[in-house]
Amino acid sequence: MSEERRLAVLRAIVEDYVHTREPVGSRVLTERHGLGVSPATIRNDMAALEEAGYIAQPHTSAGRVPTDKGYRLFVDRLAEVRPLTSPQRRAIETFLSEAIDMDDVLGRAGRLIAQLTGQVAVVQYPSLRLAGLRHLELVPVGGARLLVVVISDAGRVEQRFLDVGVGPGAEPAVVAVDAPAGPEPDPGALDEGTLSELRARLNAAAAGKGLADLPTAFARVVSGVDAALAPLARGIADLVVDTLGAQREDRIVLAGTANLARADMRFEQGLSPVLEALEEQVVLLGLLTELAAEPVTRVGGGVGVRIGHENRLDGLAETSVVASGYGGDGDTVAILGSIGPTRMDYPGTIASVRAVARYLSRVLPG
Amino acid sequence: MSEERRLAVLRAIVEDYVHTREPVGSRVLTERHGLGVSPATIRNDMAALEEAGYIAQPHTSAGRVPTDKGYRLFVDRLAEVRPLTSPQRRAIETFLSEAIDMDDVLGRAGRLIAQLTGQVAVVQYPSLRLAGLRHLELVPVGGARLLVVVISDAGRVEQRFLDVGVGPGAEPAVVAVDAPAGPEPDPGALDEGTLSELRARLNAAAAGKGLADLPTAFARVVSGVDAALAPLARGIADLVVDTLGAQREDRIVLAGTANLARADMRFEQGLSPVLEALEEQVVLLGLLTELAAEPVTRVGGGVGVRIGHENRLDGLAETSVVASGYGGDGDTVAILGSIGPTRMDYPGTIASVRAVARYLSRVLPG
DNA sequence: CCTTAGCACTCTCGTGTCCCGAGTGCCATC
DNA sequence: GATGGCACTCGGGACACGAGAGTGCTAAGG
Numbered sequence: 189m190s191e192e193r194r195l196a197v198l199r200a201i202v203e204d205y206v207h208t209r210e211p212v213g214s215r216v217l218t219e220r221h222g223l224g225v226s227p228a229t230i231r232n233d234m235a236a237l238e239e240a241g242y243i244a245q246p247h248t249s250a251g252r253v254p255t256d257k258g259y260r261l262f263v264d265r266l267a268e269v270r271p272l273t274s275p276q277r278r279a280i281e282t283f284l285s286e287a288i289d290m291d292d293v294l295g296r297a298g299r300l301i302a303q304l305t306g307q308v309a310v311v312q313y314p315s316l317r318l319a320g321l322r323h324l325e326l327v328p329v330g331g332a333r334l335l336v337v338v339i340s341d342a343g344r345v346e347q348r349f350l351d352v353g354v355g356p357g358a359e360p361a362v363v364a365v366d367a368p369a370g371p372e373p374d375p376g377a378l379d380e381g382t383l384s385e386l387r388a389r390l391n392a393a394a395a396g397k398g399l400a401d402l403p404t405a406f407a408r409v410v411s412g413v414d415a416a417l418a419p420l421a422r423g424i425a426d427l428v429v430d431t432l433g434a435q436r437e438d439r440i441v442l443a444g445t446a447n448l449a450r451a452d453m454r455f456e457q458g459l460s461p462v463l464e465a466l467e468e469q470v471v472l473l474g475l476l477t478e479l480a481a482e483p484v485t486r487v488g489g490g491v492g493v494r495i496g497h498e499n500r501l502d503g504l505a506e507t508s509v510v511a512s513g514y515g516g517d518g519d520t521v522a523i524l525g526s527i528g529p530t531r532m533d534y535p536g537t538i539a540s541v542r543a544v545a546r547y548l549s550r551v552l553p554g
Numbered sequence: 555m556s557e558e559r560r561l562a563v564l565r566a567i568v569e570d571y572v573h574t575r576e577p578v579g580s581r582v583l584t585e586r587h588g589l590g591v592s593p594a595t596i597r598n599d600m601a602a603l604e605e606a607g608y609i610a611q612p613h614t615s616a617g618r619v620p621t622d623k624g625y626r627l628f629v630d631r632l633a634e635v636r637p638l639t640s641p642q643r644r645a646i647e648t649f650l651s652e653a654i655d656m657d658d659v660l661g662r663a664g665r666l667i668a669q670l671t672g673q674v675a676v677v678q679y680p681s682l683r684l685a686g687l688r689h690l691e692l693v694p695v696g697g698a699r700l701l702v703v704v705i706s707d708a709g710r711v712e713q714r715f716l717d718v719g720v721g722p723g724a725e726p727a728v729v730a731v732d733a734p735a736g737p738e739p740d741p742g743a744l745d746e747g748t749l750s751e752l753r754a755r756l757n758a759a760a761a762g763k764g765l766a767d768l769p770t771a772f773a774r775v776v777s778g779v780d781a782a783l784a785p786l787a788r789g790i791a792d793l794v795v796d797t798l799g800a801q802r803e804d805r806i807v808l809a810g811t812a813n814l815a816r817a818d819m820r821f822e823q824g825l826s827p828v829l830e831a832l833e834e835q836v837v838l839l840g841l842l843t844e845l846a847a848e849p850v851t852r853v854g855g856g857v858g859v860r861i862g863h864e865n866r867l868d869g870l871a872e873t874s875v876v877a878s879g880y881g882g883d884g885d886t887v888a889i890l891g892s893i894g895p896t897r898m899d900y901p902g903t904i905a906s907v908r909a910v911a912r913y914l915s916r917v918l919p920g
Numbered sequence: 921c922c923t924t925a926g927c928a929c930t931c932t933c934g935t936g937t938c939c940c941g942a943g944t945g946c947c948a949t950c
Numbered sequence: 951g952a953t954g955g956c957a958c959t960c961g962g963g964a965c966a967c968g969a970g971a972g973t974g975c976t977a978a979g980g
Contacts, residue, residue, distance in 0.1 A: 190922095213972050228924050231973070249931045249972045289713045290701075291805075325689045325705055335656075337705055339691055345703055347655040347711050439657075445811055446829035463812035556951095579943050592953055597944070615943045615960050 196223060197233045198242055199266040202254050206531055209452065211251030256496035256530060259508070263493050263534050270535040272543050276304070280547055293552070294441055297524060297544050302444025304540040307528030308466065312476060313439040314515065314522040314552070321394040321402060324428060326387045336424060338431050346431050350423060386413065386421060390428075399432055440469055440476075453529055455506050465503030466527070475499060476523045480513040490545070491538050496530045506530060510537045512545040515552070524548070562589060563599045564608055565632040568620050572897055575818060577617030622862035622896060625874070629859050629900050636901040638909050642670070646913055656710070659918070660807055663890060663910050668810025670906040673894030674832065678842060679805040680710065680881065680888040680918070687760040687768060690794060692753045702790060704797050712797050716789060752779065752787060756794075765798050806835055819895060821872050831869030832893070841867060842889040846879040856911070857904050862896045872896060876903045878911040881918070890914070 200221040204212045214227040214234060223230070234252055237243045242258035245251065254262070272280075283300055287293040294311045301309035325337040334350045389412070393405040406425035413421050445466070448459050455462060466472065479492045494509040504527070511525030524545055526537050566587040570578045580593040580600060589596070600618055603609045608624035611617065620628065638646075649666055653659040660677045667675035691703040700716040755778070759771040772791035779787050811832070814825050821828060832838065845858040860875040870893070877891025890911055892903050 211972090215972080226924055227972095228926095229922085232923085235974080245973085247931060249929085249970095251972070287715075289715055291713070322693055323691045323703075325691070327688055327705065327707075337689075337711055339693065339703055345711055345713050347657070349653070349655055444833075446826060446833050449815075449824065449826040449829050451824075451826070458815065458817070460812060460815040460817075463815050467810075467812050577943095581943080593943095594953055594955090595951085598952085601945080611944085613960065615941095615958085617943070 193223065193225070194233045194237060195261075195266060197230060198237055198254070198258060199262060201234075201237075201243060201252055202258065202262045202266070205253060206533055209531055211246055211253050213251035216251075254531075256498065259495045259530055259534070260498075263495070267535045267538075270539055272539050277543065280543055284544075284547055284551070290552075293548070295443070297548060298441050298443035301524065301526050301540060301544055302447060304544075305526045305528065305532075305537045306444075306450075307447055307526045307532065307537070308445055309443040309524070309526050310466075310472065310476065310511075311441045311443075311524040312473065312522040313441075320398045321428065321432060324387060324391050324394065324424075326383050326424070328383065334424075336427055336431075338428055340432060348427055348431060350427055352420060352423070382417065386417065386424070389413065390421070390424065394428075399429075402429055402432070440473060442466060447528075455529065457506065461503035461505075462507060465501045468501075468503075471501060475501060475504075475509065476511050476525065479509060479511045479525075480520055480523045491542050493534065493538070508532055508534075510534070510541050512541050514545040514548040559589065559591070560599045560602060561627075561632060563596060564603055564620070564624060565628060567600075567603075567609060567618055568624065568628045568632070571619060572899055575897060577612055577619050579617035582617075620897075622864065625861045625896055625900070626864075629861070633901045633904075636905055638905050643909065646909055650910075650913055650917070656918075659914070661809070663914060664807050664809035667890065667892050667906060667910055668813060670910075671892045671894065671898075671903045672810075672816075673813055673892045673898065673903070674811055675809040675890070675892050676832075676838065676842065676877075677807045677809075677890040678839065678888040679807075686762075686764045687794065687798060690753060690757050690760065690790075692749050692790070694749065700790075702793055702797075704794055706798060714793055714797060716793055718786060718789070748783065752783065752790070755779065756787070756790065760794075765795075768795055768798070806839060808832060813894075821895065823872065827869035827871075828873060831867045834867075834869075837867060841865060841870075841875065842877050842891060845875060845877045845891075846886055846889045857908050859900065859904070874898055874900075876900070876907050878907050880911040880914045 197217065200217055200223065201212055204217065204220060214230040217223070217230050218225065218227050234243065237258070238245070238252065241255060242261060243252040244255050246253060280300060284293065284296055287296050294313060298309040298311045301307075301311075321338065321340065323339040325339075327335040327337065332352045334352055336348045336350050338346045338348070340346075389409050390406065393409045394402060397405050403425075406421075406429065410418055410421045410425060445463070447453070448462060453459075475494070479494055491510060491512045494511075496508060497505050499505065499507070499509060506529060507527055508530045509525055509527050510532075511523055513520030513523050515521035524541070526541050528537065563583065566583055566589065567578050570583065570586060580596040583589070583596050584591065584593050600609065603624070604611070604618065607621060608627060609618040610621050612619060646666060650659065650662055653662050660679060664675040664677040667673075667677075686707040688705040688707050691705075693701040693703065698718045700718055702714045702716050704712045704714070706712075755775050756772065759775045760768060763771050769791075772787075772795070776784055776787045776791060811829070813819070814828060819825075841860070845860055857876060857878045860877075862874060863871050865871065865873070865875060872895060873893055874896045875891055875893050876898075877889055879886030879889050881887035890907070892907050894903065
């Protein structure tokens with residue numbers, strides 16, 4: 189009863205099951221795969237594998253199906269990395285290179301992964317962290333609201349609203365956005381001239397500064413302006429620092445959701461839990477981040493795999509997540525991946541995810 | 555056989571079927587709704603309604619189900635507008651007012667509609683059209699690429715990449731983005747000083763100009779700069795005009811996709827076609843635009859309804875779309891709506907869509 | 921000690937039958 | 951025109967049955 193053959197049997201079971209998505213029995217195993225032994229022998233091996241928890245049978249007298257643990261072993265030790273074909277590589281190159289801006293690049297990356305893997309793709313937006321301020325723009329919009337546009341050194345653009353409450357007295361209060369529906373104050377309250385001067389000062393102060401130096405630089409501006417303007421200036425400064433410093437990793441795009449509904453994707457619990465989990469972007473992001481930071485599960489060049497119940501999310505108990513970090517200058521600034529049923533083509537999915545991640549890393553601004 | 559009662563019967567059938575999602579028979583119709591007549595009488599009316607094509611029976615000896623035509627009549631003549639409760643209104647106000655930027659507002663609007671209607675929400679991004687240029691920013695990123703950030707008067711922000719091929723000779727060519735993976739040219743090619751001067755000139759030229767005047771204003775700048783810079787300047791100018799002028803209505807957000815998978819949403823054809831249709835954003839946008847421009851189907855204050863096969867998309871044959879335009883200063887700049895099974899709560903959906911659309915119209919920069 | 925053939929056993933799944941109930945259409949009556 | 955009565959139809963659940971697939975176990979062979 190060679191250990192080696194048992195692993196071969198497990199591999200055969202996984203590959204066959206992934207392909208046919210039917211429980212696989214001892215007979216077809218000997219027929220379709222070139223193990224040169226009889227069904228009875230296989231049965232012994234299968235009994236041992238089942239004992240060890242790598243496979244299970246849905247009911248007596250059905251074939252065997254890999255368990256999460258079985259897939260794990262397969263991914264860690266049995267799967268051979270299968271590089272993409274060169275037409276595939278070329279398709280990636282050309283499709284992604286047609287993107288017109290960063291949003292478009294990430295959107296295309298998502299659709300591409302969805303297409304290549306036939307599953308759902310998740311792409312996280314690169315975080316702003318650690319970036320300096322490139323330019324600050326102030327745009328007054330309707331009444332007492334200000335649109336603050338922050339452009340970081342890394343080329344990322346963020347926009348925020350700021351409500352400027354204009355009191356009648358000495359101290360105009362800068363309030364959080366909580367009642368934009370209230371009665372509109374005097375629309376002329378934000379004077380264009382003042383605003384552009386303020387913008388110029390803030391931009392000048394920020395020029396060339398890293399995130400660490402911004403607060404002090406801004407503080408100097410705030411104390412330098414007219415007393416009536418100070419609260420406004422402080423409000424803007426706070427907002428900018430906040431925006432740049434925040435771990436704004438909270439935006440992700442999904443693609444290929446329709447793949448979930450394909451007939452060959454029967455989920456035991458239906459796909460409601462899966463779709464719900466995908467809509468919980470915050471939790472999903474947590475999962476991805478965790479996954480990318482986990483060297484243990486890494487296989488094949490920075491790609492992490494989470495199988496079935498290894499995902500903490502109940503909704504994803506029947507799915508596996510294959511993810512990889514990507515980022516301009518080598519280190520990870522964001523994550524992208526593919527989600528599909530535990531019964532998925534791991535080598536193929538891993539190859540696709542890795543290829544796209546590498547392309548993005550090469551092409552995005554560092 | 556009063557015409558009036560027949561319509562009452564149709565209304566009762568629609569309401570009952572929407573509620574129970576089971577074919578409704580003559581008996582329960584007399585019991586649950588207060589029509590003071592016997593089942594036999596109802597049967598006569600139902601026969602007439604079926605003859606006229608408003609209802610149908612799935613098979614002999616099942617109750618009746620409304621047809622698309624029946625729903626249409628219901629929506630046009632029978633549905634009473636049911637205003638939202640005031641807690642609902644308040645919920646909308648507070649939830650939307652917590653948004654921090656425009657992306658967030660639209661994202662929240664989508665989630666809100668999904669939540670209120672229990673269906674899928676679609677929100678189109680406001681188009682940039684007709685907006686003037688507020689500010690232009692140039693950020694060099696990796697090698698010979700330039701990030702061009704365009705901020706419109708309406709507060710919308712767009713970003714585009716521009717590849718700047720730096721030839722050795724007299725004429726640096728500005729090329730389209732098609733080979734970002736090529737060998738990187740000299741990183742110093744884009745001189746920071748030149749760039750900021752160019753930016754200053756372009757911004758100065760654009761100040762206060764509407765879209766119509768921009769090309770000429772830019773042309774003057776292009777002819778004014780150093781000959782070596784002219785192609786670059788022209789490239790940027792073209793890109794900006796292009797970005798502002800393009801009918802950039804091609805971005806939409808979806809929310810509540812998970813609702814489709816709920817048990818009470820059985821689609822005859824499965825939900826694959828529906829999900830696929832939703833992923834075809836271009837076509838979907840076409841549908842929405844068409845819908846908003848169609849005064850005939852309008853009911854209840856600018857809200858349009860498309861029922862079942864009225865949608866040209868095959869994938870949406872079993873669904874209805876309820877949509878409304880929204881926009882800052884009264885006229886429609888974009889569209890939002892809700893998509894669900896033809897058997898949906900039309901009055902409730904219409905009320906929710908309209909409420910959110912009105913809120914957005916009030917709050918967004920005009 | 922591992923492999924193999926044989927065999928009895930178990931379970932799922934598809935098929936066929938039957939019956940019940942819901943709902944209808946029609947006719948005669950009020 | 952509304953109603954009560956009645957025969958008819960059809961879907962769907964309950965049940966039984968057999969076929970087929972796959973197993974575990976045991977005993978024999980290398």
